[in-house]
Amino acid sequence: MPPRRPVQRATINDVARVAGVSRGTVSRVLNGETYVSDAARTAVEAAVAEVGYVRNAAARNLVTRQSGAIGLIVHEPHSLFLEDPNIGSILLGINAVLSEADYQLVSLVVDSDRDGARVAAYLTGGYVDGVVIISARENDPIGIAVARSGLPAAFVGHPMDIEGVPYVGIDNRSAARAVTERLMATGRQRIGMIAAGLDRDSGQDRLAGFTDALGDRFDPRLVVEVPLFAHSSGIAGMRELLTHDDRVDGVFASSDAIAAGALDAMRDVGLSAPGDIGVVGFDDSAWARRTQPPLSTVHQPADLLGRRAAELVLAQIEGRTVEAEGSFLETSIVWRDSA
Amino acid sequence: MPPRRPVQRATINDVARVAGVSRGTVSRVLNGETYVSDAARTAVEAAVAEVGYVRNAAARNLVTRQSGAIGLIVHEPHSLFLEDPNIGSILLGINAVLSEADYQLVSLVVDSDRDGARVAAYLTGGYVDGVVIISARENDPIGIAVARSGLPAAFVGHPMDIEGVPYVGIDNRSAARAVTERLMATGRQRIGMIAAGLDRDSGQDRLAGFTDALGDRFDPRLVVEVPLFAHSSGIAGMRELLTHDDRVDGVFASSDAIAAGALDAMRDVGLSAPGDIGVVGFDDSAWARRTQPPLSTVHQPADLLGRRAAELVLAQIEGRTVEAEGSFLETSIVWRDSA
DNA sequence: CGAGAGTCTGGGAACGCTCCCAGAGTAAGC
C-alpha cells in the first residue's frame, strides 16, 4: 500500500478567509478570549469545522514558549520496567492530575546511554514545560541535566546527589524499620534481608531501616545484595541466604517481587512461611495478594506519589512557590499471612 | 523554595554573534551540512558550548514540519495497563527501533474520554510525525481519528472497523485453535473457555479459534465471558464455569493472568491442574512461569510486534511503500505442566 | 450634543529556526 502522508493542513489564514474575518479574530475565538462578537464567533467556528482546522502546535509553542506537555522520565532497565508495579500507578496518578489541568503527559523511557542524550536534548529543546523523574539513581546524567536546566521538575524519590529540585517520596527507612520490628515481635531470632537497589535512595534506606531495627543484633552476613527488585532476584537471594545460614527464621525483602521469589525458593527446599521462616515484602503490589501465603508488606501510596509530583511541577510552571523541597507520604504495614 | 523557571535560552543568533559568523553558517554546522570551513565549524562549536545553546524545537518543527517524535497510544483502563505483560514488551520493541533511527518515543496513556479528545488534538497538532496504536477496540475514536488524519500510523493488532492503516498482529485464531486442540489431545472431554476482550479483535479471534477446534463438540454454556484480561477475572470466570458444569476437565483462558486466576479459584475448591482440570493460557507472560503448576500457553513475540509496528511507521514517514496492509507474526505453543 | 468608557476588529511585528539565492573567493583546465 502507498505510504500515508499527512494531508496539507489548513492554517489560521484559511479559517479567516472562509469566515470572512481577520487572523486576529480567529485567534481570539480559538483562545476563548472575550471581546469577540457572537457573529464572528459563530462564523469562525463554522469555518474551523469546514476546513478541518487544527492548530499548529509548533507555531503556537514558538510564540507562547509553552508546549502544554509534561515529560515523565522512566529510567529503568527493561526487566525492571516490566516488573515494577509502582511505576504504573505513579504514571496513572500523574496522568490524572495533568489531565485535569489540560496538560499532556509524555513518557520517555530511557534504557540506554544512547537514549539518555536524546532524552536530555528533548527535555531542554522545549518539547515539555516540566518533567517528573522517577527512579533516578546516583550520578544519573538525566537527573543532573534536568536539575541544571532550571526546567520545572519534581522527583519521585530523592536522589541523594541532587539539590534544588523538589521531591515526594515515602519514608523508606522508617517503614523498613517498622516492618522489621514487627518481624522481631513475632519472635524471629535470625532475621536476614534480601536487599536490592542499593544504587538509589529507596534501596539504601530500606537497608538502613532494617539495620536500625535490629540494633546490635544486626549481622551483616545475613544481608544478601541482589541486583534487581525482581522475582528472579528473590529466588537467587533466598538461596544464597540459606547457604550462609540455614537457621534463618525471618526475611525482609526489599520488594514484594523479591519476597515472592524468596517464597518460591523456600518451597523448592521444603520450607514454608510463616512456619519455618517469616517473610515480609515491600510495596503492597499485586504480588502480595497472590503469593502462597499472601505477603505481609508495606503499603505505599504510589498513585498519590504521582499526583503530588505532578502538582509540584504544575505549581512551578504557574510560578507558585513550593513550600518545602521534599515531602514524605505515609506508609502503612499490611499484615497478612507470610509473617 | 522559589519556583524553578527555565532560564532565558540562547538562540542561534547569539551563537552566530559569539562565533563571529552568520546565522546561516551556524545552522549549517548544527545540521551537519557540508560546505562549511573547518574554521567556521570550530568557532561555532565553541560558541555553542560557551553560551549553552540548545536548538528550539518549536521553531525547528515549524519550518521543517517534522517533530522527530513518534506517539504510542495506550488505550486501556487502569487495571489492564498495569497487568498486561505485553504492553511493556511492545513498548520496548518500538523504543529500540526508534532509538536506532533517532526518533523519540512519546507514550500517551488514554484512560478516559476526556483524555481522548486531548490526545487526538495532540496527534493532529504536529507534535508527532507518526503513531503506533496498541489495543484499539471497535469504534475507538482515537483509532478513527488517526485513520482519517493521514498521519503515518500502524496498529498492533487489527481493529476490525478501520481500513487503510497497516498493522502487525498474531494469528490469534489459529493459535487458539492449536492450543485447544492440544488440550483435546490430552483426552479432555468437557472443555470450557474463560473469554475476555470480546470488544477487540484479539479477544474475538481467540474465542473463534476455540470454537473452531471443538467443532460440533462446542457447547456455548461452557464459555464464560469476563470483562478483563486479568487475574481477578480468572477467579470469577472459573467460579462461574464450575457452577455451570462441575464436570469441566479442560479450560482455555484468554490470557495467562486469567489462567492464573482460574488456577487460584480451583485451588480454593480443592481442584488442581493438570489432574482434575487441564488449564492453558495465552501470552507466555511472566505469569506463566510463576503459577503452580507452570502454565502451558501460547507464546507471542511481543517485542517483535513492537519493532515491526515502529518500522511500518518509519517506512511511511520516509515515503516508502508498505508491502501489505497487514502481517501476522508466528506464535508457538509452550507446553508446561498445567495441561 | 459631546465626552468618555466599553466593545470589537484588522493587521504589523515577532517568536527562532531552515531554506535558498546570490555572490565572493579559490582552484583547475584550456
Place this chain on the structure above:
DNA sequence: GCTTACTCTGGGAGCGTTCCCAGACTCTCG
C-alpha cells in the same frame, strides 16, 4: 589570460501562530 566548477558565506523570506496597538463603532450619562 579566461572560463568553468567548486567551496563557502551572508542574509532575506517564510513557517503559523500570538500579542498588541490603533482605530472604528456603540452606548451611557451629564
